[in-house]
Amino acid sequence: MEKYTIGIDYGTQSGRVVLVSLKDGRELVDHVTEYKHGVMDDTLPIDRISLGNEWALQHPQDYLDVIEQSVPAVLKAAEVDPADIIGVGIDFTACTMLPIDEKGEPLCFNEKWSKNPHSWIKLWKHHAAQPHANELNSLAKEREETFLARYGGKLSSEWMLAKAYQILDEAPDVYQAADRFVEATDWVTMKLSDNLVRNSCTAGYKSAWHKTEGYPSEEFFKEIDPRLKDLTSTKLRGEVVPLGTKAGRITREVAEKTGLKEGIAVAVGNVDAHAAVPAVGVVDEGKLVMAMGTSICHMLLGKKEVHVEGMAGVVEDGIIPGYYGYEAGQSAVGDIFEWFVNKSVPGHLHQKAEERGVNVHTVLEEEAAKYRPGQTGLLALDWWNGNRSILVDTELSGLLLGYSLKTKPQEVYRALLEATAYGTKMIIDAFTDKGVAVNELYACGGLPQKNDLLMQIYADVTNLPIKVAASKHTPALGAAMFASVAAGTDEGGYESIVDAAAHMGRVRDKVYQPIAEHVDIYKQLYAEYKELHDYFGRGKNDVMKRLLSLR
Ligand SMILES: Nc1ncnc2c1ncn2[C@@H]1O[C@H](COP(=O)(O)OP(=O)(O)O)[C@@H](O)[C@H]1O
Numbered sequence: 001m002e003k004y005t006i007g008i009d010y011g012t013q014s015g016r017v018v019l020v021s022l023k024d025g026r027e028l029v030d031h032v033t034e035y036k037h038g039v040m041d042d043t044l045p046i047d048r049i050s051l052g053n054e055w056a057l058q059h060p061q062d063y064l065d066v067i068e069q070s071v072p073a074v075l076k077a078a079e080v081d082p083a084d085i086i087g088v089g090i091d092f093t094a095c096t097m098l099p100i101d102e103k104g105e106p107l108c109f110n111e112k113w114s115k116n117p118h119s120w121i122k123l124w125k126h127h128a129a130q131p132h133a134n135e136l137n138s139l140a141k142e143r144e145e146t147f148l149a150r151y152g153g154k155l156s157s158e159w160m161l162a163k164a165y166q167i168l169d170e171a172p173d174v175y176q177a178a179d180r181f182v183e184a185t186d187w188v189t190m191k192l193s194d195n196l197v198r199n200s201c202t203a204g205y206k207s208a209w210h211k212t213e214g215y216p217s218e219e220f221f222k223e224i225d226p227r228l229k230d231l232t233s234t235k236l237r238g239e240v241v242p243l244g245t246k247a248g249r250i251t252r253e254v255a256e257k258t259g260l261k262e263g264i265a266v267a268v269g270n271v272d273a274h275a276a277v278p279a280v281g282v283v284d285e286g287k288l289v290m291a292m293g294t295s296i297c298h299m300l301l302g303k304k305e306v307h308v309e310g311m312a313g314v315v316e317d318g319i320i321p322g323y324y325g326y327e328a329g330q331s332a333v334g335d336i337f338e339w340f341v342n343k344s345v346p347g348h349l350h351q352k353a354e355e356r357g358v359n360v361h362t363v364l365e366e367e368a369a370k371y372r373p374g375q376t377g378l379l380a381l382d383w384w385n386g387n388r389s390i391l392v393d394t395e396l397s398g399l400l401l402g403y404s405l406k407t408k409p410q411e412v413y414r415a416l417l418e419a420t421a422y423g424t425k426m427i428i429d430a431f432t433d434k435g436v437a438v439n440e441l442y443a444c445g446g447l448p449q450k451n452d453l454l455m456q457i458y459a460d461v462t463n464l465p466i467k468v469a470a471s472k473h474t475p476a477l478g479a480a481m482f483a484s485v486a487a488g489t490d491e492g493g494y495e496s497i498v499d500a501a502a503h504m505g506r507v508r509d510k511v512y513q514p515i516a517e518h519v520d521i522y523k524q525l526y527a528e529y530k531e532l533h534d535y536f537g538r539g540k541n542d543v544m545k546r547l548l549s550l551r
């Protein structure tokens, strides 16, 4: 009898539920629930209490609504016997964290705390803990803490330690009242299974936890603030378990609300970009997976722990058990193209797109594809939203060189596509320079489905073939695969994520192959990009920072 699992992908704006066949990874049905409260970056839903700059919160009820609305919708549409659905797995944006009480309830559900913004969920892109991250980083550097090298030399303000410290600093009463701080992925997993466990992926990438060294030391936290000394043994306590572990089983309450069978396996939580790796069939070294959308997350597996410049983290078992999982990223990619379309494209191109009933990107892509590499005479630095990897510097900005009175919008568009490809090439070089091999690329996310030219440029610039995910909801497929591992072979699932990936991981037939003539020209252009990258990015000329300070 064919067996199925459910994968739930919790994004920034919505949750997406898919029902997947374990035979071949086929997605039978999907359903999306938009979050009612979306991203709360202006006011709280209670008394319209104002939030500060760089705040970004979410509402826990929105996550529960995804379970209560989308899971029954998927079950109804699929016409599959619930007895054949053997597990559920979720993936989430991260670090998306919340304070909970002893019973596991979010503090923001309690009237006593709900008017304090710190009692709510801090979304991954809550950046208001930057001063706290800076303090953690400078002390870690001073004390020569070994953990720092695993995060490319800096902990991000997006991550757990900076966010927890911000709560202590700005709302000590909320800090005191919190029994624990948890990742939303672990909290929702607990809501499904009634068991709170921490997954090795978010613990490793977002909470600076290490499989043998554990968390940073009490002395380190004590030096930051004596009240923070026991952070990891109190507020972050809890067993950290590898991906694919069974967190527990679907509770009766969840079964009654959703139509799922009580007692089926629930996998431990995961991170969206990381769940996508096995979903494109990648379970070993040499294959760089790019989750390409508004930004790019790059994931790579290795057999050794190596410290690579500017990586967002290396975590043992962090992506696939048995491997060191490396993560790097570019903080704006699709967002740069969107900026150009919205802010710089003349009206006649918008009109042309409207007349043809297509997106402006499509018109620009068609026009830009008519040029050969180098023909535009343009070169850009893709730092419209700073540089995540490899420079880890949010104060860098974009640059476009080579304008003339003849420059056309499609030429600029092409230069921007190329610049993001050079940014990815810098990341690949940082890995290969340290002996972490990259032999081929795998792409998932929205961009590979939208822009053929972009994908060809990436193949030409990197001189590597690119395979593209066949799934529409790659992270959700990955979460469903981990659910099959949590269920195990006795219940009709898989022994390991490697087995699951062999049957369920899917890429399209079409592979983007580098075109030799293009590769040669892009080698020269990339050498020029690298010059500019180091000149403006490594301190030879800090004009970008000076301009920023004048603003
Ligand atoms: N045809 C296109 N070519 C290039 N970029 C596009 C195109 N259409 C949309 N985009 C960009 O893709 C990004 C959205 O990517 P997507 O993967 O769907 O979203 P997300 O990253 O939020 O999951 C936006 O930044 C948008 O500007």
Ligand SMILES: O=C(CO)[C@@H](O)[C@@H](O)COP(=O)(O)O
Pocket: 011, 012, 092, 093, 094, 095, 124, 205, 271, 272, 273, 293, 297, 327
């Ligand atoms: O930080 C990570 C992964 O480490 C992501 O969850 C976060 O950037 C959100 O990404 P998306 O907007 O869901 O593509």
